[in-house]
Amino acid sequence: MTIEEIEKEIIEEFEMFGDDWEAKYEHLIDLGKSLPLIKEEFKTDDRIIKGCQSRVWLNSELKEGIVYFTADADAIITKGMVALMVRVLSEHTPKEIVDAKLNFVDTIGLKEHLSPTRANGLVSMINKMKADALSFS
């Protein structure tokens, strides 16, 4: 699937909840609760992306021209967002990742989590994902 297709899939998934933000957040929390997305051995300090409050760990690997992300976060909502980002961006080419607009965050009504004034590490994570992709290209 292309990045846009995955985004579309996520949008449809969230559309089911309509305006019920509580249900949306419950879903996000469930996503966050799914197994750790990163190997314990990768949860090292040099892989931490510091947000003001919640910490995010990111590992990026290139295999045969395709980037693989694994990640984790210590706050569960951030982790849910991280899970979405990994789902969207992982297993694509560097160029696809760098070009991704990630409009879905806006559409599913979680835009606030991408605001640079938000006290989490998510914005930095996306920047890091793109930077890593760029460095592979």
Add this chain to the structure above:
Amino acid sequence: MTIEEIEKEIIEEFEMFGDDWEAKYEHLIDLGKSLPLIKEEFKTDDRIIKGCQSRVWLNSELKEGIVYFTADADAIITKGMVALMVRVLSEHTPKEIVDAKLNFVDTIGLKEHLSPTRANGLVSMINKMKADALSFS
């Protein structure tokens, strides 16, 4: 004359000008222009009372229980006010000086010159006159 009698005399003198503040200030300037009120030898740095802008020199002497003030200022309006103060307070007993209310300044419409936020040395001068009188008593 008592302090109050001199004050009354000054009030009458200024009443002649009615609401004409220009005339009042011209009179004040004339008072200021009258000969220096202090002997040149007394215009020493230790006799300076520092205001923010205009400087006032004050000399206080006690002779037979009576306080004699002489003073000068480098700004002419301040000097006019100084002349009035000396005229009112000089040649009285320490107690009379300390007790003086100096309401005349208010009545003749020059009250602003006695405001502590005024950038001249007049308030400090009156404080010094009273302090000197107190030290003599």
Add this chain to the structure above:
Amino acid sequence: MKELKNIRDQFPILNQKINGYDLVYFDNGATSQKPLSVIESISDYYKQSNANIHRGVHTLSRTATGLFEKARKTLASHFNVKNDQQIIFTAGTTDSINLVVNGLSKNYLKKGDEIILSSYEHHSNILPWQLWAEENGGKLKVIPLLEDQSLDLSKLESLISSKTKLIAIAHVSNTLGVITDLEKVNSIARKNNIAVLVDGAQSAPHMAVDLTKLNVDFFVCSAHKMYGPTGIGLLYLSEKWLKDLPVSKPGGGTINTVTFEKTEYAENALRFEPGTPHIAGSVGFSAAIDFMNAVGIQTIFDHEHQLVQYAQQKMSEIPEVIIYGKSEHKAGVISFNIKNNHPFDVGTLLDKYGIAVRTGHHCTQPLMQCLNIQGTIRISFAIYNTKEEVDFFIEKLKKVITMLC
């Protein structure tokens, strides 16, 4: 006391919806909201009286100078300080502390000297001392916590050595709400001839502070936590330090005379207020003090105390809640966590219900290290908060816990 309804009406910001819910503002420890009287005092200042102060011969400048100096008097009388020149206007608590540290490091603090802090100090009352210590071979010592997260003052004397020069201590912990027994701290300090700086950022908004009675060397606080504007705070100096504290931040207005070779500084508060001060801020600060006194400081304290008792009672009935700072002696702050959850998640979800709380380390990372946690959720009250808001908060907190757990 004015009726609470009436008081809330004076805070226009409270009358708004966040995510469709009425705003519940429980982040007063970070900054309080401002009553109309404060907001209008600032606009009025700019619309009617604005001018630069000191040395001005013109009418507006005299008016502005008068307002600024009246604000100083208002603060002096509020804190029961006899000589209003002991009240210095600064940019806030942090600025005040830095001014003291920089001044003291000129003569008073020497290489090898020691400063005592408490375990619950705010970064603003740690970092300036730490920087001094690093650069000058000084040392910081820390008063430990008791089981109930109040200070173990029985350890204070054993921390004191012949090198101890100052105790810098919060009057009220911003994270825990715990009130420091300053009388005890101060009597130990006096006995050992040690200076005391009190960080009153979290006490001045909530309780009566009598600086003559307190009799410490330095007291600092911020207007913005006291219903006043941003950008202005206070530094109180004892009579001794008003004379003895060296100028460390000079500039226009601080002087009697200047040549390129040599400067003679002014004798009074002005020597510590370089440049054009925050005149509008002083006017707003003064209006805030008037507001607090119109309501009554004791009324504010009692009201907040009741809210804390009530909320703490309700919260302790929720099994997942861990409350920090269980001391009875505390001001309007509750810090807590939800077992096995990150404070950030709780804060994010509460915000969805329009409830503004603070989460994280609250600029007290060393305290977090003592408690061995990453952060807490903090609710903190002001006079305009209500029992109904606490009820709503409790209801939604329970909901959030079901969502997260």
Add this chain to the structure above:
Amino acid sequence: MKELKNIRDQFPILNQKINGYDLVYFDNGATSQKPLSVIESISDYYKQSNANIHRGVHTLSRTATGLFEKARKTLASHFNVKNDQQIIFTAGTTDSINLVVNGLSKNYLKKGDEIILSSYEHHSNILPWQLWAEENGGKLKVIPLLEDQSLDLSKLESLISSKTKLIAIAHVSNTLGVITDLEKVNSIARKNNIAVLVDGAQSAPHMAVDLTKLNVDFFVCSAHKMYGPTGIGLLYLSEKWLKDLPVSKPGGGTINTVTFEKTEYAENALRFEPGTPHIAGSVGFSAAIDFMNAVGIQTIFDHEHQLVQYAQQKMSEIPEVIIYGKSEHKAGVISFNIKNNHPFDVGTLLDKYGIAVRTGHHCTQPLMQCLNIQGTIRISFAIYNTKEEVDFFIEKLKKVITMLC
């Protein structure tokens, strides 16, 4: 340009009587008046968006943080600075200069080093350097004046030695209005590898300043002289100094991590903004910049320049008037005296006619010593001043001269 009448309407304070006369506000060099847009941006902030910034998870805190960071961007773009982190909010010009001096004195400035100032520096750009020099065995050197009271820059190179570390210089003299040839100063400094601090307190209000083009190390100014609020100012750091300037004023918000033993400071502008910033001030500062740009900086400069030319012409026709700073290259300021009269008297009487001027040394005592005078009377213009006001001033000045002489 908006019509001038229209502009005056935006300044409510101008619409008042002083001693029965219309206020003529010619004290803009001390502080400017504020347009409604600035006043209301501050009230609106307090009525709608007030919260403490950074790290906040709740909506209000995000809004307030957004406003504060937007203000930083507005300033960066106004001064043509690419990285907005190079814009530091301070309490004002004086505060900015002290922050630079304290930071530089940690590593950059060494015992025996020399600083070059100009003859017309404001006390705020003398005293912090002087204090550093006194305490650290440093030395201040002074660029002399020419006959026309502009700087004798031909002497600059001869003042430079291998010990010279910095030139601290006003962009525009607050007393004389003379504009410094910064291009020349800066090219000499670059050639000799010397840092340059520009005191822009009197240029930023009156003319376009392109900091990328100027290419100096430090630039400082105050909002209150630029139609903005009190209590806030700016410190611009070059890319190099944003990295290299040591933190000298630490506190809450400046850090990444803190323990009692060691602190790791933040990398960006935050490291220089300890404690709760003047958030309302940043919002007002930003609104003031928007106001200036809506009118047009060039329009402001031209308008004030015309007023200066006009007033100077009229004043030079009065035989008792002595004007200082006759350089052609000047911003909206005229300093003068009446022969054999004290400036204080002239100012006092002008105030009686509702004309607000500044008198005295204007915080430039060393310049007064150079000119061998006690003080001057200074009139200084802003966009809202008019030719009619100048006419009224000239008429009353003549009247005052007859009263005094």
